[in-house]
Ligand SMILES: [Zn+2]
Ligand SMILES: [Zn+2]
């Protein structure tokens with residue numbers, strides 16, 4: 199290969215050095231981005247001083263990873279050499295590292311544990327996030343409307359999303375299930391008392407308040 203003019207990363211075949219890819223480093227005619235190395239699924243950083251000009255990776259390891267990547271098609275650009283795979287074992291999604299970032303994969307870096315993994319957008323473990331969804335919220339994300347979702351959760355005693363979903367499936371076509379939870383009569387399993395709910399503020403009230411604030415100023 200006559201690519202002496204432009205150095206290309208052996209892992210992603212790109213030459214630009216960006217915030218995403220990190221810097222390029224070359225050793226023994228092997229050039230790679232720091233992040234492409236870190237996130238290549240089968241590459242382990244050996245951190246031995248003699249390898250330090252490839253960010254702690256051994257040239258041999260990198261070449262083996264390139265070989266492995268020849269079988270792997272990138273989910274984003276459809277080219278081969280996709281060595282950055284989704285951390286979920288059964289998931290077959292692989293990317294070039296920069297492609298993964300462009301595809302909005304979730305990047306998880308744990309520098310202290312030297313753990314660099316990515317999850318395709320489907321598999322990011324949401325429980326790690328700050329905004330864990332409540333059961334009704336999860337149901338709403340699945341397309342159920344709020345009243346039904348809340349009622350299903352209340353009636354099944356908040357025993358988990360599966361029970362609530364079963365209930366929703368069974369009662370899908372029930373008339374009256376679009377009524378708010380508070381109006382449900384009967385059903386011994388209803389644990390949520392309507393008084394727990396903060397009353398929804400009358401929009402008119404809000405307006406009045408706003409007006410007085412303005413006057414006060
Ligand atoms: Zn690269
Ligand atoms: Zn790609």
Ligand SMILES: [Zn+2]
Nearest residue numbers: 284289318321
């Ligand atoms: Zn995945």
